[in-house]
Amino acid sequence: MKPFAYLRAADAVEAVEAFARHPGAHYLAGGTNLVDLMKLGVTSPDLLIDISRLPLDAIDDTPAGGLRIGAAVRNSDLAAHPTVRTRYPALSQALLAGASGQLRNTASTGGNLLQRTRCTYFQDISKACNKRSPGSGCPAREGVHRDLAVLGHSEQCVATHPSDMAVALAALDATVHLFGQDGARALAVTEFHRLPGDHPDRDTVIRPGELITGVELPPGPAGARSAYRKARDRTSYAFALVSVAAVLDVADGHVRHATLAFGGLAHRPWRARAAEQVLRGAPATRAAFARAADAELDAAMPLRDNAFKVPLARNLAVSVLSGLASLSGTSEVPS
Known part of the structure; x- marks a missing residue:
């Protein structure tokens, strides 16, 4: 060092x-x-x-009925907070699925959003990597890429974003609050992380010197439920091969509201807009959930060794949505 x-x-x-x-x-x-x-x-x-030690470690209700989370709030404290557990269970579940208890006791909300990829080429300075050294190449494309992106990647980079928390925040329509030399600003968390394009070294749209001061969650639709689920190689201390965060509200057997986000598939948490469009007003059935997932995953561009992520993401999304639909009042979700 x-x-x-x-x-x-x-x-x-x-x-x-x-x-x-x-x-x-x-x-x-x-x-x-x-x-x-x-x-x-x-x-x-x-x-x-x-x-x-900045005073950014509070979790407060907002006047609109949402929640304001300071950037310095520890992951373990956020996961255990009663309001998060009851009103935003997907966020609590995502946090508890990440890292280890010791790390969650130290890791912060702002830092979690800013963590960098665990692509082995990025972490090994003896190897080329466009994210670490622009213009040096992306050996992962032809090399070891089993854990890497199938959506939104480019010739320059196929890395994936590692955060569990950020995937849940994307499905929950969170807002990120920033402070820099030009003052304060806020933007949707779905606009905070970038796709690689020709500049994979830029993970986010944060400006030089800007500081994350907090994250804000909206109140969410009345009656909606949320969940997060993660598929990984082992049950502890492993990054997602695929993860799914979803918010679902079902009324009279049809989807009234749905948001869906994937982790482990792209350079940023992947908000599944195409799937959401298919879900709106659709019957709350496994077949409809599968059609929605397929509409999103049709854009996938798997590499040699990670095509398995596409059916895994489909099955995981269908499972999570079906579970939420059952919680909305139906004991079994029809096919």
């Missing part, structure tokens, strides 16, 4: 101003991903700006 300077920021303004003076700086919250990348030599910040 290379030497670096350290500054503990007293407030968000001091943090942003310090970053402006040191363009090679990084913000440090929990550090569960950043410190690993520093040890691997993937990133070498000149300055670490410690934001872990």
